[in-house]
Amino acid sequence: MKATVLKIAMAAGLMAGVATGAIAQQKNVTIGVSIPAATHGWTGGAVYHAQETAKALEKAHPGLKVIVKTSPDGASQANALDDLTAQKIDALVVLPFNSDELTDPVRQVKNKGVLVTVIDRGLKDPSIQDIYVAGDNPGFGRIAGKYFADTLKQGNIVVLRGIPTVLDDERVTNFEKAIQGSGVKILDRQYANWNRDDAFKVMQDFLSKHPKIDAVWAADDDMALGVLEAIRQAKREDIKFVVGGAGMKEMVKRVMDGDKMIPVNVTYPPALVATAMHVTAANFYTNAPMRGTFVLNAQLITKDNAKDHYFPNSPF
Amino acid sequence: MTETVLPTRAEKRKFAIDMRALSPFIALIVLIIAGALINPDFLTASNLLNVVTRSAFIAIIAVGATFVIASGGLDLSVGSMAALTAGIMILTLNSQGSADMGTLALGMLAAIALSAACGLANGLIVTFGRIEPFIVTLGTMGIFRSLVIWLAAGGTITMRNLELRELYRPVYFGNVFGIPVPIIAFMVVAAIGALILYRTSFGRHVVALGSNEDVARYSGVPIWRVRTLTYIIQGICVGIAVLVYVPRLGSATPTTGLLWELQAITAVVIGGTALKGGIGRVWGTVVGAVILELVANIMVLSNFVSEFLVGAVQGAIIIIAMLVQRSVHRGR
Numbered sequence: 001m002k003a004t005v006l007k008i009a010m011a012a013g014l015m016a017g018v019a020t021g022a023i024a025q026q027k028n029v030t031i032g033v034s035i036p037a038a039t040h041g042w043t044g045g046a047v048y049h050a051q052e053t054a055k056a057l058e059k060a061h062p063g064l065k066v067i068v069k070t071s072p073d074g075a076s077q078a079n080a081l082d083d084l085t086a087q088k089i090d091a092l093v094v095l096p097f098n099s100d101e102l103t104d105p106v107r108q109v110k111n112k113g114v115l116v117t118v119i120d121r122g123l124k125d126p127s128i129q130d131i132y133v134a135g136d137n138p139g140f141g142r143i144a145g146k147y148f149a150d151t152l153k154q155g156n157i158v159v160l161r162g163i164p165t166v167l168d169d170e171r172v173t174n175f176e177k178a179i180q181g182s183g184v185k186i187l188d189r190q191y192a193n194w195n196r197d198d199a200f201k202v203m204q205d206f207l208s209k210h211p212k213i214d215a216v217w218a219a220d221d222d223m224a225l226g227v228l229e230a231i232r233q234a235k236r237e238d239i240k241f242v243v244g245g246a247g248m249k250e251m252v253k254r255v256m257d258g259d260k261m262i263p264v265n266v267t268y269p270p271a272l273v274a275t276a277m278h279v280t281a282a283n284f285y286t287n288a289p290m291r292g293t294f295v296l297n298a299q300l301i302t303k304d305n306a307k308d309h310y311f312p313n314s315p316f
Numbered sequence: 317m318t319e320t321v322l323p324t325r326a327e328k329r330k331f332a333i334d335m336r337a338l339s340p341f342i343a344l345i346v347l348i349i350a351g352a353l354i355n356p357d358f359l360t361a362s363n364l365l366n367v368v369t370r371s372a373f374i375a376i377i378a379v380g381a382t383f384v385i386a387s388g389g390l391d392l393s394v395g396s397m398a399a400l401t402a403g404i405m406i407l408t409l410n411s412q413g414s415a416d417m418g419t420l421a422l423g424m425l426a427a428i429a430l431s432a433a434c435g436l437a438n439g440l441i442v443t444f445g446r447i448e449p450f451i452v453t454l455g456t457m458g459i460f461r462s463l464v465i466w467l468a469a470g471g472t473i474t475m476r477n478l479e480l481r482e483l484y485r486p487v488y489f490g491n492v493f494g495i496p497v498p499i500i501a502f503m504v505v506a507a508i509g510a511l512i513l514y515r516t517s518f519g520r521h522v523v524a525l526g527s528n529e530d531v532a533r534y535s536g537v538p539i540w541r542v543r544t545l546t547y548i549i550q551g552i553c554v555g556i557a558v559l560v561y562v563p564r565l566g567s568a569t570p571t572t573g574l575l576w577e578l579q580a581i582t583a584v585v586i587g588g589t590a591l592k593g594g595i596g597r598v599w600g601t602v603v604g605a606v607i608l609e610l611v612a613n614i615m616v617l618s619n620f621v622s623e624f625l626v627g628a629v630q631g632a633i634i635i636i637a638m639l640v641q642r643s644v645h646r647g648r
Contacts, residue, residue, distance in 0.1 A: 041569065044471040190616055190623050195571050201370055205616035207563030208363040230567055233489055
């Protein structure tokens with residue numbers, strides 16, 4: 001629901017933005033975007049979408065300048081925020097490295113009268129942010145769990161967890177809640193650190209340990225790839241499907257092509273950076289109210305809607 | 317009279333050294349028994365072959381690390397170096413269109429050349445720069461890692477040509493007379509490593525350098541050359557490990573090879589090589605690598621360790637294994 005509302009709001013905002021932009025000719029606005037550097041697949045995707053969106057927004061709104069800065073760690077991100085403020089920005093879109101380190105630097109930016117949009121990882125003090133755009137981790141687990149309960153109905157599955165974090169915990173507990181009461185039983189769960197090699201090893205061991213596994217929740221596309229290779233090596237026919245997550249382009253492609261082993265995927269899109277940038281720009285170029293919290297629902301990618309989630313040029 | 321006394325003494329000493337070299341093997345046997353008690357599936361041929369095959373990367377890298385550590389050095393960059401080498405190798409393979417042996421050979425050549433060059437760089441900076449190897453390789457670790465992240469733009473470097481991937485796949489998944497290719501690869505690497513370390517003057521120079529650099533220098537050991545060569549050997553070993561690694565998943569990511577340096581160093585130490593240098597045990601190193609992988613495997617196969625505590629139990633097992641080894645030494 002929320003996602004639909006948001007989409008409508010965004011579409012309206014964009015159209016209005018184009019219209020007023022044309023009438024008012026020029027309104028000079030500078031938006032600074034500070035995101036983590038591409039250190040793994042997901043952040044790589046975030047950087048790609050930020051750069052693409054910056055180009056698209058500047059084209060749509062003459063007079064708008066978007067500066068994208070990436071930083072390899074929390075301390076350099078704080079420096080990057082200083083640099084951005086020095087360039088007299090009107091709004092800041094920030095995906096903080098971590099909540100603790102960056103709360104104060106962002107507050108300082110805010111105190112200069114800059115509109116602040118925070119993405120994904122919240123700050124310690126939520127009163128700093130004007131706009132908050134986040135992905136939905138509990139939903140990520142719930143939707144995957146619901147798919148297992150509905151499709152498998154009856155059977156034994158194994159679960160691969162990510163890196164021990166709050167985020168991983170929210171996903172897994174909600175997955176468990178969603179399959180509660182159905183005939184789906186978790187045989188085993190183990191951390192594989194969102195890493196292909198670790199997932200390959202853990203899956204090899206699961207296959208040695210359990211003579212019959214009906215399906216696998218790999219919870220991440222990198223891990224799903226490792227899992228698939230282990231299953232292929234063991235030549236096991238009992239596993240009906242593997243569900244990953246996060247919408248890596250290779251995996252979305254397989255869903256699109258109707259691969260039986262990869263029937264669906266669950267989104268946790270790095271493109272939420274793009275959403276945040278659009279909403280922030282709309283704040284300046286439309287009269288629509290934009291302040292508040294936007295939660296992007298985790299969506300189930302199926303064969304039918306896969307093409308909407310397929311970005312062949314993104315590195316992720 | 318004296319002639320009859322001396323040989324017995326020598327024999328005694330020889331026996332004692334054998335015990336010390338044997339202790340990793342004893343730890344291995346104890347672990348296998350423990351694994352069999354925990355889960356009967358542990359002893360199946362497919363499980364054991366899986367585990368030993370998986371340990372191939374660390375085992376091969378650790379053979380190189382045995383040289384570096386025995387000479388009193390340290391290389392923290394091997395994990396990042398493996399990731400960078402894998403990335404460049406895949407990019408080389410992708411740049412060639414055809415799926416034939418020539419393309420594969422070119423990719424392999426690129427991998428070995430690059431990793432040897434990385435090793436050479438480490439070695440030259442350590443020797444000619446006269447900087448602590450810990451600092452040098454910590455620096456190159458960051459450099460290699462960033463380069464692979466940059467090449468992948470934060471995403472994944474994947475082999476595009478599916479035919480080529482199928483052609484290359486047997487190097488990890490294939491077997492010769494029932495023995496998986498990676499196991500053969502690391503046995504061959506270890507055999508060559510043992511030959512060089514134990515049977516050549518270079519090998520003796522490595523150990524001499526590790527036990528006392530000054531004495532080695534006064535004895536005419538070409539210190540700079542020997543030291544640089546140990547890093548090159550380490551680099552070549554990383555390259556060989558990558559040749560076996562790439563066919564497994566056909567991709568390199570920014571997390572490829574993360575913490576491999578610690579695993580390699582752990583394998584070397586479990587195997588009986590002294591971290592301060594002066595003693596090198598190639599076969600012990602290989603067993604050390606297998607032990608590390610076995611411990612992880614037993615953790616997943618056991619039903620009573622919660623996934624939250626796996627790391628703690630793993631750490632405890634490694635420490636206990638080392639204590640068992642030490643008590644074997646003392647009891648000789």
